[in-house]
Amino acid sequence: MPLPQTEAPGRLQSELMSRGLRMTHQRRTILTVVETAKQHLDAAQILRQARRLDPGIDRVTVYRTLSLLKRHGLIDELDLMHMQGEKHFYERRPQRDHIHMACLRCGKIAEFESDLFDRLKGQIQRECRFHIVVSRLEVGGYCAECRASN
Amino acid sequence: MPLPQTEAPGRLQSELMSRGLRMTHQRRTILTVVETAKQHLDAAQILRQARRLDPGIDRVTVYRTLSLLKRHGLIDELDLMHMQGEKHFYERRPQRDHIHMACLRCGKIAEFESDLFDRLKGQIQRECRFHIVVSRLEVGGYCAECRASN
DNA sequence: CTTAAGTTGAAACCCAGTTGCAATAGATTA
DNA sequence: TAATCTATTGCAACTGGGTTTCAACTTAAG
Structure with missing residues (x-):
């Protein structure tokens, strides 16, 4: 389930530095891992990858860096149902929010962008007078392949 | 944040029994708690409430019953961001899915139903050929009151 | 009323994530 | 370039939600 590689590598780095945060060796490593990931990684996977680049890095640092990135809105956290x-x-x-579809049979995660989703968020903001900062739409069900092979 | 009391109490009980599951005293108690809840409860709160009705009940039983209900699609699990x-x-x-809006300042949870949401799910099913079993849309942001009082 | 299978409670366990704190290393200033 | 200030790191201990194991107990069926 490859993700679209839409942004130039290094975006997160420069983004953080421009916000006055210290750019440490460990953070650079973790940012690189997250930026170049081809699929959704959990904290343990990010730690493992980061250690291949910097063996001394600690899991605490990974957790702290992830929550920093989340607080600054540079990454999103998913549960994948x-x-x-x-x-x-x-x-x-x-740049544009997408929907995560998790197949309950094969476990595959697919992504989907939709105007309807954008319009729905607009409706929420207007009708509920609620200012949206983050949104997360996850659906669980059965993908086309799993429905076919049954 | 009261929830709409749309279904007759006892619905979950009869639903479970009709699926051939044993109706134990503990399950009845937990079902009652979930059915009559006025807001979203976590497992610990459900346990505390259940113990007021049946002091001997164990937290393991609560967890097991909740996952049973979830497996049977009778309750939904939320993270509330x-x-x-x-x-x-x-x-x-x-009966009809709704959106959860979590205010990042006051912590209030509001709910919202929308045709656009239903249409979006329809679009996903059609265009992605993905059969939706569960869906969860949670948004985090700032509610009208918190935006005003600033 | 018997019985077989499903369910419970208690204790131990698991594991993702957090906290406290001394040591370290970016960034800033001179 | 060196001194300094303060954010950040690593380690170890901890937290807490949730799970597993298994003997004892209920429920529902016959």
């Missing part, structure tokens, strides 16, 4: 226990997954925040 | 740590919240599955 809790199909893999209580793990959380992370992805670079996209 | 992880505003209260990693807790999960539960609500009786409504």
